[in-house]
Amino acid sequence: MIKLLSNDQIDRAQWDKAIESSPYGLIYALSWYLDIVCPDWEALVSDNYEQVMPLPVKNKMGLLKYPILPTFTQQLGIFGQKIINSELTSEFVKNVKRQYNYSNFSLNASNDISLLNDCCHNSGVTYILNLEKTITDIENAFSSNHVRNIKKAKEYKLNYASIPDIDFFLKFIDKHLPVKFGKKELKSAYHLYHEAFKRGMAEIVATSDEDKNILSMALWFNFNKRRTYILPATSSEGKEKRANFWLIYQYILLHANKDEVIDFEGSRIESLARFYAGFGAEKTLFPHFHFNNLPFPLKMVKK
Numbered sequence: 001m002i003k004l005l006s007n008d009q010i011d012r013a014q015w016d017k018a019i020e021s022s023p024y025g026l027i028y029a030l031s032w033y034l035d036i037v038c039p040d041w042e043a044l045v046s047d048n049y050e051q052v053m054p055l056p057v058k059n060k061m062g063l064l065k066y067p068i069l070p071t072f073t074q075q076l077g078i079f080g081q082k083i084i085n086s087e088l089t090s091e092f093v094k095n096v097k098r099q100y101n102y103s104n105f106s107l108n109a110s111n112d113i114s115l116l117n118d119c120c121h122n123s124g125v126t127y128i129l130n131l132e133k134t135i136t137d138i139e140n141a142f143s144s145n146h147v148r149n150i151k152k153a154k155e156y157k158l159n160y161a162s163i164p165d166i167d168f169f170l171k172f173i174d175k176h177l178p179v180k181f182g183k184k185e186l187k188s189a190y191h192l193y194h195e196a197f198k199r200g201m202a203e204i205v206a207t208s209d210e211d212k213n214i215l216s217m218a219l220w221f222n223f224n225k226r227r228t229y230i231l232p233a234t235s236s237e238g239k240e241k242r243a244n245f246w247l248i249y250q251y252i253l254l255h256a257n258k259d260e261v262i263d264f265e266g267s268r269i270e271s272l273a274r275f276y277a278g279f280g281a282e283k284t285l286f287p288h289f290h291f292n293n294l295p296f297p298l299k300m301v302k303k
Contacts, residue, residue, distance in 0.1 A: 001046060001047075002044050002045070002046040002051075002091060002092060002095050003044070003045055003046070004042060004043070004044055004095065004099050005042060005043050005044075005045055006042055007039070007040050007041060007042060010031070010043055010045075011049070012031040012032075014048075014049040015031045015043070015049060015052060016030055016031050016032075017049070018049045018050070018051075018052045018079060018080065018081075019031075019052070019079055020224070021081050022079040022080055022081060022224075023081075023110070024079065024084075024108055024109065024110035024224075025079055025223070025224045026074075026075065026076070026079075026108060026223070026224070026226070027196070027201065027221050027223035027224070027226070027228065028072075028073045028074065028075065028076060029052075029054050029076055029079055030223070032195050033073075033192065033195070033196075034054055034056060036188055036191045036192050036195065037056065037070035037071060037072055037073055037188055037192070038056035038057065038058075038070045040057060040059065041054055041055060041056045041057060042055045042057055042067075043055055044092055044095050044096070046092075050080055050081060050082070051078060051079070051080035051082070051084070051088065051092070052078070052079055052080065053076070053077065053078045053079070053092050053096075054076050055067040055096070056068060056069065056070045056073070056076070056105075057100075064101075064102070064294070065100065066100050066101070066102040066103055066104075067096065067100060067103045067104075067105055068103075068104060068105050069104075069105040069106055070188075071181075071185050071188060072185075072188060072189065072192060072230065074106070074124075074126065074228075074263075074265050074266075075106040075107065075108045075109070075124060075126075075286050076105065076106065076107070076108065077106065077107030077108035077110075077111045077286075077287070078092050078107065078108070078111050079108070083110070084110055084111045084112060085112050086112040086113070086114045086115045086116075087115070088112075089107070089111045089112050089113055089115070089116065090115040090116055093116055093119065093120065093289065096289075097119075097291060097293070101292075101293045101294045101295075102291065102292050102293065102294050103289060103290065103291055104289075104290045105288075105289055106124045106286055106287065106288050106289065107120065107286065107287040107288075107289055108286055108287075109284060109285070109286040109287075111286075111287055113287045116287075116289075119289060119290060119291045120287045120288065120289050121287065121288055122285040122286065122287055122288075123285070123287075123288045124285060124286040124287065124288050125266060125267065125268050125273070125283060125284070125285060125286075126263055126264060126265055126266055126283075126284050126286065127263075127264040127266070127267075127273065127276035127277060127281035127282065127283055127284065128261050128262065128263055128264070128281055128282055128284045129252070129261060129262040129264070129276075129279055129280055129281040129282075130261055130282075131227075131252070131255050131256055131257070131258050131259075131260045131261060131262060132257070132258065132259050132260070132261075133256065133257065134256065134257055135252070135253060135256040135257065138252060138256055138279075138280055141279075141280030142278060142279060142280055143277070143278035145278060146245060146278040146279060149242040149245040150242070150245050150246065150249050152241075152242050152245075153207075153241060153242035153243065153245050153246035153249075154246070156209065156241045156242070157209075157210055158207045158208065158209060158215065158241060158243060158246045159207065159208045159209075159210075159212075160205065160206070160207050160246065160247065160250040161205070161206060161208070162203055162204065162205050162206075163204050163205070163206045163214075163217070164197065164203075164204060165204065166189075166190055166193045166194065166204065167190075168214075169193075169204050169217055169219065169231075170186050170189060170190060172214060172217050172233055173217065173231050173233040174186065175233075175235075176233040176234060176235050176236075177231070177233045189219075189231065193219060196221055200222075201221055201222050201223050202219065202220065202221055202222070203219070203220045203222070204217065204218070204219050204220075205217070205218055205220065205247060205250075205251060206218075206247070207238070207243040207244075207246050207247045207250070209237075209241065213237070214235070215234065215235050215237055215238030215241060215243035216232070216233070216234040216235070216238040216243035216244045216246070216247045217232070217233055217234075217247075218230065218231065218232040218233070218247060218248075219231050220251070225259055225260045225261065226260065226261055226263055227251075227255065227260055227261070227262045227263065228262075228263045228265060229248075229262065229263065229264045229265055230265065232244060232247075244275075248279060249279075252279065262281065264276040264281055
C-alpha cells in the first residue's frame with residue numbers, strides 16, 4: 001500500500017536506508033539533501049519504506065501545492081531495492097495525481113514509464129562517463145578537439161588541487177557563472193556542501209596558473225558510485241588556457257579504473273553537450289513527469 005507522508009511523518013533513518021540500498025540511489029534523494037533544498041518536502045512510501053518517492057513541494061500562498069524539482073536537484077523519482085518496473089512506476093504516479101492537481105518534475109533513469117505515455121516522457125538529459133576502464137581506454141574515447149585542448153592546457157603548466165573553501169568557491173561562481181543565483185540558492189549550495197563534506201560526499205576542486213591564480217572551479221558530489229559535477233565555473237583567462245578541460249581531465253585521472261561513473265548533469269545546450277560528450281561520456285535520458293488538472297483560470301497560468 002502506498003501512503004502519502006507529510007514531512008514530520010517521515011522516518012529519516014528508514015528513508016536514507018531505502019535510498020542507500022537502492023541500486024540507483026541518488027544523493028538528491030537523501031533526507032538531509034531534501035531538507036536543505038525543500039524543507040517541507042513530502043513523500044510517497046510503500047511496504048515499510050521498501051519503495052519511496054520524494055516529493056519536494058511548492059506552496060503558493062497556501063492556495064496551490066505541487067511537486068517540483070528544487071535547484072541543485074537533477075532528478076528524483078521512485079527508489080527501492082527492487083527494480084522499479086512499469087506497474088510500480090504507474091502506481092506511484094497515479095498516487096501523485098490523486099494527491100496534487102499539478103506537477104512538473106523528473107523521475108530517474110531506472111523508472112520504467114512505458115505505461116505512462118500520457119504524462120511521462122524521456123526528455124531529461126545527462127551525460128554519463130563510465131570510469132570502470134583504464135585511463136588509456138578512457139582517453140582513447142576523447143574527441144580530437146578535447147585531446148588538443150588538454151595538450152594546450154598542459155603547455156600552460158596549470159595546477160590542480162582540492163580546495164575545501166566553500167566561501168571562496170561561491171564568490172568565484174558568483175563572479176564567473178553566466179547565470180546568477182540568488183541569495184537563497186547560494187545559501188542552499190553552502191549548506192549542501194557542508195553537509196555532504198562531513199559525510200565524505202563532497203569535494204571542491206580547482207585549476208590555477210603558475211602564479212596561483214584560480215582559473216576554474218567545480219563542486220563534485222560523490223554517492224553510490226556516482227560522481228556528480230556541480231556548479232562548474234571558469235574565468236575568462238581560464239577559458240583561454242583551457243582550464244576547465246584540465247580540471248575534468250585531472251579528476252578523471254584520479255578516479256579512472258574504479259567501479260564508478262561521472263554524471264555531468266546535462267545538458268540540452270548544444271555546446272555543453274558537445275563538451276561532455278568529448279570526454280567519452282554517453283547521452284543518457286531520464287523521464288520527465290508533467291500533468292495539469294488545475295481548475296480554470298489557474299490551468300492557463302500554470303502550463
